[in-house]
Amino acid sequence: MKVLVAVKRVIDYNVKVRVKPDNTGVDLANVKMAMNPFCEIAVEEAVRLKEKGVATEIVVVSIGPKAAQEQIRTALALGADRGIHIETDEEVQSLQAAKLLKAVVDKEEPKLVILGKQSIDTDNNQTGQMLAALAGMPQGTFASEVVVDGDKVNVTREVDGGLVTVQLNLPAVVTTDLRLNEPRYASLPNIMKAKKKPLDTQSPADLGVDLTPRLTTLKVEAPQTRKAGIKVGSVEELVDKLKNEAKVI
Amino acid sequence: MIRDEETLNQLLDTLRRFVRERLVPSEQHVAEEDRIPDDILQEMKAMGLFGLSIPEAYGGLGLTMEEEALVAMEIGRTSPAFRSIFGTNNGIGSQGILIDGTEAQKQKYIPRLATGELISSFCLTEPDVGSDAGSLRTTAIRDGDHYVLNGTKRYITNGPEAGLFTVMARTDPDNKGAGGISAFIVEGDTPGLIRGKPDHKMGQKGAHTCDIIFDNCRVPAENIIGGREGVGFKTAMKVLDRGRLHISAVCVGVAERLLADALHFAMERVQFGKPVAEHQLIQALLADSKAESYAGRCMVLDAARQKDEGVNVSTLASCTKLFCSEMVGRVADRAVQIHGGAGYMAEYAVERFYRDVRLFRIYEGTSQIQQLVIARNMIREAQ
Numbered sequence: 090m091k092v093l094v095a096v097k098r099v100i101d102y103n104v105k106v107r108v109k110p111d112n113t114g115v116d117l118a119n120v121k122m123a124m125n126p127f128c129e130i131a132v133e134e135a136v137r138l139k140e141k142g143v144a145t146e147i148v149v150v151s152i153g154p155k156a157a158q159e160q161i162r163t164a165l166a167l168g169a170d171r172g173i174h175i176e177t178d179e180e181v182q183s184l185q186a187a188k189l190l191k192a193v194v195d196k197e198e199p200k201l202v203i204l205g206k207q208s209i210d211t212d213n214n215q216t217g218q219m220l221a222a223l224a225g226m227p228q229g230t231f232a233s234e235v236v237v238d239g240d241k242v243n244v245t246r247e248v249d250g251g252l253v254t255v256q257l258n259l260p261a262v263v264t265t266d267l268r269l270n271e272p273r274y275a276s277l278p279n280i281m282k283a284k285k286k287p288l289d290t291q292s293p294a295d296l297g298v299d300l301t302p303r304l305t306t307l308k309v310e311a312p313q314t315r316k317a318g319i320k321v322g323s324v325e326e327l328v329d330k331l332k333n334e335a336k337v338i
Numbered sequence: 339m340i341r342d343e344e345t346l347n348q349l350l351d352t353l354r355r356f357v358r359e360r361l362v363p364s365e366q367h368v369a370e371e372d373r374i375p376d377d378i379l380q381e382m383k384a385m386g387l388f389g390l391s392i393p394e395a396y397g398g399l400g401l402t403m404e405e406e407a408l409v410a411m412e413i414g415r416t417s418p419a420f421r422s423i424f425g426t427n428n429g430i431g432s433q434g435i436l437i438d439g440t441e442a443q444k445q446k447y448i449p450r451l452a453t454g455e456l457i458s459s460f461c462l463t464e465p466d467v468g469s470d471a472g473s474l475r476t477t478a479i480r481d482g483d484h485y486v487l488n489g490t491k492r493y494i495t496n497g498p499e500a501g502l503f504t505v506m507a508r509t510d511p512d513n514k515g516a517g518g519i520s521a522f523i524v525e526g527d528t529p530g531l532i533r534g535k536p537d538h539k540m541g542q543k544g545a546h547t548c549d550i551i552f553d554n555c556r557v558p559a560e561n562i563i564g565g566r567e568g569v570g571f572k573t574a575m576k577v578l579d580r581g582r583l584h585i586s587a588v589c590v591g592v593a594e595r596l597l598a599d600a601l602h603f604a605m606e607r608v609q610f611g612k613p614v615a616e617h618q619l620i621q622a623l624l625a626d627s628k629a630e631s632y633a634g635r636c637m638v639l640d641a642a643r644q645k646d647e648g649v650n651v652s653t654l655a656s657c658t659k660l661f662c663s664e665m666v667g668r669v670a671d672r673a674v675q676i677h678g679g680a681g682y683m684a685e686y687a688v689e690r691f692y693r694d695v696r697l698f699r700i701y702e703g704t705s706q707i708q709q710l711v712i713a714r715n716m717i718r719e720a721q
Contacts, residue, residue, distance in 0.1 A: 274356050277386035280349050
């Protein structure tokens with residue numbers, strides 16, 4: 090069974106994000122980039138499926154500038170077999186990403202597509218769902234467990250107040266939640282071997298997708314800084330303030 | 339060998355993350371238990387850390403000196419105990435066999451060193467022999483197709499854990515100099531090889547040393563490195579530069595870690611109405627430490643690059659080891675000072691590092707030995 094995994098290059102989760110002074114976006118100059126954490130979980134799940142003998146080939150795809158090849162190489166070091174890089178320096182919004190991935194799905198015909206549920210840069214939580222709709226595939230989002238059973242896949246989903254397990258016919262789209270697995274570290278020898286794995290580069294035009302944005306960003310602002318707290322003299326004063334000022338009790 | 343920026347960066351990124359997410363959180367536990375947990379040891383083996391300097395043909399990464407130094411700097415950002423367990427396999431524990439060993443010796447042992455299946459030790463130091471290796475007393479006397487080893491080796495790093503020892507012993511009792519010394523490969527379960535109790539050290543808890551006693555220990559003659567007598571000491575000397583640069587890189591990594599901890603503390607801790615980092619005398623401590631650790635980084639990378647180009651870096655390696663090990667001592671002292679009373683408390687990492695870094699000025703040649711090497715090389719070159 091062939092598995093397609095999509096990975097995104099985003100700001101490293103350890104970096105303190107700074108907004109550009111003109112509020113047009115986030116400052117990306119000389120900022121460390123890394124694979125989106127939810128995409129790491131997607132890669133790990135695919136590698137585990139391969140180790141179990143369920144998956145036979147893992148193809149990893151990324152959309153982005155030339156440097157996005159670093160994230161593809163990381164996925165190859167973790168155990169993916171080959172990479173597809175859709176190279177563009179343009180801003181790619183969820184729908185355009187989904188269309189590009191749909192074109193790759195048409196060509197590769199994977200049985201299972203695994204994506205992160207969202208990327209930590211824009212937090213849109215849309216691409217997987219849009220891809221499923223465009224490709225006419227069933228979807229299992231926010232997966233905390235994925236069990237392939239013949240020509241079906243059982244996906245346990247984390248929803249408010251509990252878990253829901255759905256059964257999907259393959260081919261299907263699955264998006265990963267945080268607790269699906271704990272991604273491994275690539276071993277240093279595998280990082281070096283990943284250099285020799287095939288990586289194919291294509292352009293959005295090759296895939297016939299128009300990247301014109303449908304949404305316009307008006308303004309980006311940093312979250313408000315937290316105001317300093319106050320010290321209260323007694324429990325009575327605390328209760329009084331909670332009741333009459335904060336009005337929470 | 340990588341020689342490719344993208345792959346090297348990926349390797350360093352992975353390592354930085356492994357250190358930050360896996361090793362740093364267990365530092366305190368390792369120090370308290372005086373032991374690296376098995377799961378972490380397995381992860382370190384799986385990552386390939388035991389084969390950094392071992393050629394790819396034998397299952398290692400075959401890193402250049404510069405690449406190895408960059409890796410050592412990343413590893414330096416956590417407790418030196420972690421580095422110690424794989425340090426010998428990348429250095430004196432494997433390099434002797436790699437440089438002078440026969441192909442059969444390499445095939446038999448090096449791949450198992452690269453994976454960490456075997457942990458190696460290097461036995462040179464004796465109760466009365468330190469850097470003056472020429473006065474070595476352990477003997478290896480030929481008896482048929484074996485050599486019989488007798489003598490005591492002291493402060494042997496990874497002695498309690500090692501499955502393979504490279505042992506320096508005198509094969510020619512009449513030759514009192516370095517030429518009478520040969521190097522032997524001795525497997526850990528050889529009868530007559532006795533391990534002493536682990537030493538009680540000042541710091542670097544989790545890394546172990548002990549005496550290794552050879553009591554009529556019979557070693558097959560084929561285990562003499564290079565297949566002939568008298569090359570042992572030269573073997574040891576050939577790997578010194580690499581080891582010194584490696585330790586220097588670790589010193590730089592530790593200094594950077596200490597400085598990061600000290601800076602973080604100084605920006606949080608408030609005295610006289612503002613963070614102590616805004617007090618000028620604290621700023622001087624921070625700035626001096628930054629300048630010195632940067633100087634150390636530059637020295638290590640410059641010397642490593644020259645070594646990779648084939649230049650004899652004996653003097654530069656000693657200069658680097660001398661400066662970096664002394665530098666990290668000063669940085670550790672300042673880091674404790676910046677922490678104030680907290681710096682004397684075991685709950686802050688700087689207290690532990692302060693003790694850990696003391697060893698850097700002593701092993702792989704003391705600062706005084708480095709001074710001698712540097713000055714003697716200068717004089718020899720000027721003659």
